[in-house]
Structures are given as structure tokens and as C-alpha cells.
Amino acid sequence: xxxxxxxxxxxxxxxxxxGTGDITTKAIVSRDLKGKAxxxxxxxxxxxxxDVFCSVFVFLDEQTQFxxxxxDGRAVKNGDVIAExxxxxxxxxxxERVALNIFQRMCGIATLTRKYVEAVGNTGAKILDTRKTQPxxxxxxxxxxxxxxxxxxRMGLYDGVLIKDNHIAAAGGITAAVAAQKRSLPQALKxxxxxxxxxEVQEALRCGVDIIMLDNMTPEEMKKxxxxxxxxxxxxxxxxxxxxxxxxxxxxxxxxxSVGELTHSVRAADISLKIT
Numbered sequence: 361x362x363x364x365x366x367x368x369x370x371x372x373x374x375x376x377x378x379g380t381g382d383i384t385t386k387a388i389v390s391r392d393l394k395g396k397a398x399x400x401x402x403x404x405x406x407x408x409x410x411d412v413f414c415s416v417f418v419f420l421d422e423q424t425q426f427x428x429x430x431x432d433g434r435a436v437k438n439g440d441v442i443a444e445x446x447x448x449x450x451x452x453x454x455x456e457r458v459a460l461n462i463f464q465r466m467c468g469i470a471t472l473t474r475k476y477v478e479a480v481g482n483t484g485a486k487i488l489d490t491r492k493t494q495p496x497x498x499x500x501x502x503x504x505x506x507x508x509x510x511x512x513x514r515m516g517l518y519d520g521v522l523i524k525d526n527h528i529a530a531a532g533g534i535t536a537a538v539a540a541q542k543r544s545l546p547q548a549l550k551x552x553x554x555x556x557x558x559x560e561v562q563e564a565l566r567c568g569v570d571i572i573m574l575d576n577m578t579p580e581e582m583k584k585x586x587x588x589x590x591x592x593x594x595x596x597x598x599x600x601x602x603x604x605x606x607x608x609x610x611x612x613x614x615x616x617x618s619v620g621e622l623t624h625s626v627r628a629a630d631i632s633l634k635i636t
Contacts (some may be wrong), residue, residue: 362415365499370412372496373458387452395449395635396454399442401461402630406506407434407442408470409463412500414443416459421451433470435506442631448634456633465497466504469631473508473622476606485610485617488513488596492624503622513618521545523539523553534560537568540561552596561585565592574614575599582612 362370372497399413407430417424424447430436445452476487483579485512493501502512514520531537536551541551552565552571558581564572565588574585574598596616597609609617 361418362411366412366415366417369414369500370462371495373462374419375456377455377458382454389450389453391448391450393449394447395452396444396446397442397449397452397633397635399420399460399527399631399633401436401438401440401442404437405467405469405629406433406474406508407432407436407467409466409500410443412466412503413459413463413622414445416462417445417447417455420455421448424446424451426518430440433509435474445633452635456523460631460633461628462497462500464628464631465494465626466500466507467631468626469501469623470508471629472626473505473510475603476617476622477509477620479603479606480610480617483607483610485614486511487606487622488519488616488618489514489622490598490618490620490624492620495515505622508622510619510622511616518550521549521551522573523551524576525556528554533607534563535567538564539585554598555585557581558584558588561588565589569593571596571616572600573618579605579608579612581616582609586613 379559410428410577414426424445427444436442473487488503489502489510489512506512521541524540528534528537531540538551538593540552550570552573553569554573554575555561556575557562561572571594572589573596574582582597589595594616595614597614597617598618601609601619606617
């Protein structure tokens with residue numbers, strides 16, 4: 361149902377929560393007692409992570425069954441039933457909190473991502489996530505961004521090249537940093553360089569990089585940079601991006617807009633699980 365990496369995330373969360381055993385449920389609920397529970401929206405949001413949600417219950421009891429009135433990526437409103445879980449109440453009660461914790465976070469990320477995507481409209485700019493994710497949950501956080509209509513930046517330090525300001529400082533400049541990267545590039549990866557002003561943009565262009573990040577520039581500076589680059593590299597805007605200014609940033613002509621807020625401080629969706 362889910363990948364082995366996601367299964368390990370679920371296993372870690374279950375062990376953290378249940379530990380040596382759920383002393384409350386063991387005392388009150390028989391393993392043979394069957395029942396049904398509904399996950400109900402208590403807010404308006406975008407659904408994300410249904411497979412992960414049900415996999416938490418299946419981890420404890422493979423006989424658990426599900427019905428989904430909605431699909432990932434769809435909008436729901438307060439009071440809508442999102443999922444129906446049927447099986448042993450003994451296991452449903454033990455999986456409940458972990459399943460909701462993961463599901464609520466993923467729905468919250470997808471919902472905020474959708475707002476950003478809608479804010480940039482038809483400008484052509486793509487909304488990207490960052491590495492500012494919850495430790496241990498990056499895979500799920502980035503899945504939720506995709507389900508909200510956004511795009512994933514590199515998954516980690518191992519699958520994408522991004523030469524940032526500290527790399528540049530350590531190497532002695534953009535030119536030196538790019539040259540060193542090109543000498544040791546392990547595979548056909550695109551090279552991205554972070555810049556903070558127009559002279560650095562010019563230097564990055566001379567180095568022949570693939571993507572130029574405009575870090576913490578004003579919209580006016582971004583417009584000048586986009587004109588200077590003239591399609592010779594993809595242009596990414598980054599730094600202090602918010603729903604208040606993302607439309608203005610997209611209007612400058614940048615190709616990509618990375619938003620740390622999507623995952624680093626997201627508000628979880630409000631969902632309850634009620635035995636029916």
C-alpha cells in the first residue's frame with residue numbers, strides 16, 4: 361500500500377506512542393470487538409495522505425477495511441466524512457492518534473500549498489517546497505506538497521546541487537565554487553547557485569549554471585535579474601515569500617518560487633475520528 365520508507369516512518373511513530381502497550385485500551389476493549397469509525401473534517405481543507413492514513417491502521421491489523429468518499433487532492437468542508445474505518449476497535453483505538461497526527465499534517469501542508477498555487481494563478485511560476493521539513497517526515501511533507509499542486513525541490517543533499525552562500529564563502533567565490541562542482545559532479549545533475557545581487561547573477565551566468573536563485577531580492581531587483589538572465593537559466597525566487605507577496609514575485613517573470621512556510625510551520629488540518 362505504501363513504500364517501505366513510509367512504513368518505517370509509521371513503525372517509528374507507533375512504537376513511540378504505544379511503547380510497551382496501550383494500558384487503557386487493553387483494560388477496556390476486547391480484541392474481538394468489531395466496529396466502525398469515521399474521520400470527519402472539522403474545517404475546510406485539501407485532503408492529502410489517505411494511503412498513509414489507512415496504512416497506520418493496517419500496520420496493527422491487516423484485516424482493517426476502509427471506504428473513502430473523497431480522494432487525495434480534493435477539497436472538503438467542515439462536517440464532511442473523509443474516511444470510514446472498519447475493523448477491530450482494539451486496534452483502531454491504538455492507531456487513531458498516530459494516523460491523525462500524520463494525516464492532519466499532510467492535509468495542512470496540501471491546503472497551504474494549494475493557496476500558494478492559486479495565488480500565482482496563470483503566471484507560469486511553479487511553487488516549490490524546501491528542505492525545511494519536520495525531521496523524519498520529509499518524504500510525507502513533500503508528498504503533501506505535490507498533492508496540493510506544488511512541486512518538490514531536491515529531496516536532500518544527495519540528489520540535487522544547490523551552491524548556497526556558505527558554499528560560496530568557503531570556496532572563495534561563485535566562480536571557484538561552480539568550477540569545483542563541475543569537476544566532481546557525480547552525475548548529470550543541474551547546477552543551481554544562490555545569488556543576492558545583480559553582480560552575483562552576472563557571475564553565475566558566466567559560469568554557465570542551470571538555475572539561478574534570487575535570494576531575498578525585492579520584486580524590482582527580481583525583474584532586473586530576470587531581464588539580465590534572459591532565458592539562459594531557470595530563475596528561482598527564494599526568501600521571505602508569503603501569501604501576501606507571492607503574486608508580486610510571480611509577476612516578475614521568475615520560473616520557480618520556493619516557499620519554506622509550506623512545511624516548516626504549517627497549521628495542521630482539524631480532523632476527528634469518531635466511533636459510530
